[in-house]
Amino acid sequence: MSGSSSLAQARALDAEDELADYRGRFLPSGDEELTAYLDGNSLGRPPRATLDRITEFVRQEWGSRLIRGWSEGWLDLPERVGDRLGEVAVGAAAGQVVIGDSTTVCLYKLIRAAASARPERREIVTDDGNFPTDRYVVEGIAEELGMVVRWLETDPLTGVTARQVSDALGPETAVVTLSHIDYRSAAIVDMGEITRVTHAAGALIVWDLCHSVGCLPVELDELGADFAVGCTYKYLNAGPGAPAFMYARSDHHGLRQPVQGWLGRHDPFEMGPGYEPAAGIRRFVSGTPPILGLLGVSEGVELVAEAGIDRIRSKAVALTELAVTLTDEWLTPHGLRLASPRDPALRGAHITVTRPDAARLVDRIIAAGVLVDHRSPDGIRLGLSPLTTGFEELWRAMDTIRQLAAEPL
Amino acid sequence: MSGSSSLAQARALDAEDELADYRGRFLPSGDEELTAYLDGNSLGRPPRATLDRITEFVRQEWGSRLIRGWSEGWLDLPERVGDRLGEVAVGAAAGQVVIGDSTTVCLYKLIRAAASARPERREIVTDDGNFPTDRYVVEGIAEELGMVVRWLETDPLTGVTARQVSDALGPETAVVTLSHIDYRSAAIVDMGEITRVTHAAGALIVWDLCHSVGCLPVELDELGADFAVGCTYKYLNAGPGAPAFMYARSDHHGLRQPVQGWLGRHDPFEMGPGYEPAAGIRRFVSGTPPILGLLGVSEGVELVAEAGIDRIRSKAVALTELAVTLTDEWLTPHGLRLASPRDPALRGAHITVTRPDAARLVDRIIAAGVLVDHRSPDGIRLGLSPLTTGFEELWRAMDTIRQLAAEPL
Incomplete structure (x- = not known):
């Protein structure tokens, strides 16, 4: 394994990532089985600040200001x-x-x-x-x-x-x-x-x-x-x-x-x-x-x-670039096809790969602790949310997909 | 003071109230200035269970089940x-x-x-x-x-x-x-x-x-x-x-x-x-x-x-009956008019009293720690939410309104 497909390279990307600390701003998943979350493009994770804000709001504003809250800012x-x-x-x-x-x-x-x-x-x-x-x-x-x-x-x-x-x-x-x-x-x-x-x-x-x-x-x-x-x-x-x-x-x-x-x-x-x-x-x-x-x-x-929208965009590009590279190296040999633009300037923060048996493959991927989306009929969508997705997390997810894609379903 | 207009009588109604314990099921207001909340018909108070449920949801469901939550019950x-x-x-x-x-x-x-x-x-x-x-x-x-x-x-x-x-x-x-x-x-x-x-x-x-x-x-x-x-x-x-x-x-x-x-x-x-x-x-x-x-x-x-909707209804009737009685005895002499049905069978869980200077009077009432609604042009609305409003609370609120209504504005 070499280049951007090595685990060391993924870790190096995490080490250089200016937004890496933002992952700690979100509540951790208590789910031990979950190794990667590639669905932040469908449902983002809860920021810690949101839980604090809602808790405080219920107690201090709804609970104490009551109806007055409406004229005090709501x-x-x-x-x-x-x-x-x-x-x-x-x-x-x-x-x-x-x-x-x-x-x-x-x-x-x-x-x-x-x-x-x-x-x-x-x-x-x-x-x-x-x-x-x-x-x-x-x-x-x-x-x-x-x-x-x-x-x-x-x-x-x-x-x-x-x-x-x-x-x-x-x-x-x-x-x-x-x-x-x-x-x-x-x-x-x-x-x-x-x-x-x-x-x-x-x-x-x-x-x-x-x-x-x-x-x-x-x-x-x-x-x-x-x-x-x-x-x-x-x-x-x-x-x-x-x-x-x-x-x-x-x-x-x-x-x-x-x-x-x-x-x-x-x-x-x-x-x-x-x-x-x-x-x-x-x-x-x-x-x-x-x-x-x-x-x-x-x-x-x-x-x-x-975090800044420009830095978020830069990280989205880096994440999808890694996902495309690993798709080419690891998944294409197992019949998966990239169904997203290759030019990062024309691509958002997720990629889709396709294979006719995507539905069954997605079930296996999710059972292995990697959350991805199935998009009917043959798509597997990998969402790479810049504030919450890490490069090693992505690398491990792709490694799991590679192993499952190589097995008979 | 006698009959249902005495504080003792209000306290007796609280003592007999089968739903009295439900008041403890809601978060207390930390607002020391607030002596009565007669706006539960506009914005109800937060149940303790709601804060617990939301907190648990954010951590355990949104945070841990993530996108899977949608197919697991959301x-x-x-x-x-x-x-x-x-x-x-x-x-x-x-x-x-x-x-x-x-x-x-x-x-x-x-x-x-x-x-x-x-x-x-x-x-x-x-x-x-x-x-x-x-x-x-x-x-x-x-x-x-x-x-x-x-x-x-x-x-x-x-x-x-x-x-x-x-x-x-x-x-x-x-x-x-x-x-x-x-x-x-x-x-x-x-x-x-x-x-x-x-x-x-x-x-x-x-x-x-x-x-x-x-x-x-x-x-x-x-x-x-x-x-x-x-x-x-x-x-x-x-x-x-x-x-x-x-x-x-x-x-x-x-x-x-x-x-x-x-x-x-x-x-x-x-x-x-x-x-x-x-x-x-x-x-x-x-x-x-x-x-x-x-x-x-x-x-x-x-x-x-x-609590049971029938018991809630019974308490709503008792609360509005007390409010009507106190309006007749205490507020009508100061120019406030009952603008709600006298027959409890024809009346929901709030009453409205009117006076031409209601807007200014409501400001005074609220400043005195009794939350009520002003309804343009001349209405003062007193909401009596059965799960959260007490008889003594209502009695004290009416007593405050009586005192303020007697003063020149």
């Missing part, structure tokens, strides 16, 4: 945490990001808002490899508004190209909605160019940042994006089912979102007749903010701020 | 906790209640689903005293579906009457949506009769149980209700912004809800093309369930189960 947490997330992770100036409902509900609100800006146009463009919930939301909206979905057929290995989008755009296109990073291959699409061609056709774009927020820099303001949503329980480590965020560029704050609730109203406690939307991003809020979930988002964002 | 928590809530608090057989998004989002989904069952009808009936978010959601839906809202003008003291609803119903009525208990006066409306007249007119009904769930028995199945939503952070003590529940009677599970997401799909992890709704109540789920919030709901429901 009520504007969606914007305050949103502003911070915008600054730290997605390149959004203050006043354009708010933490809200589930990713699905956020997508629904923003795609509807975008469609309302182009009421005379009848088409929504998305791709058949978009994350399932995005596709289902789009289908539902198209059905209720009498619109047509124009499906792009994409190669997961490249993700949607600007040319594909451009070819699909026309005078009927109201909204384009796409994922920044393909959830299977981790292919990064050209956000800037796709946003540009969408605008050139007079349409608006809604970006799904679920697989990019917190693992690489995103520049929403700079790229002129219209809307974006993203999940907080992956690389932001905010906890299972933690609320998603919505970005709406400030010049879209006059648009209507469909779920009109009291906490998106101007002066909600007046409780007056008639919905009058709040100024700014607040109008995208509907009901009472989920405070425990918001605290998880807040702590997760602060860890990313402290 | 994924069906919305239905499991829903079933339990249905059984314990709202009279719903299994398979008809699910815990989901905010109350506002839940209302949106269910009113839209109800409207889809009567596509040829153009009217939604509600009342101008309904809780603000209900009114705003209804306005938004009417606008998007080209429907008309027929507003009932109600007297908060009685709430909506079946006669009023009946008079407003017609061949154009698609949906009626009302609150079971008026959020100002605590007037209980006649759910059974209103449901009956609504059905007789061929319309469907969506009940808002925010101010009744957990403080009195509700019998959704028995009354033949179509849909209901309710909030969990009031009498269910699930925490600020905890997720609401949705009830959909089993024969309405074929209806379409608008926010089509992956976790409401049949076999979500197949991630296949096309939204195919899950069987049963699950189709009303959209995105990833908010697990921390769900744990709060679960613990809150278990406390209600243990």
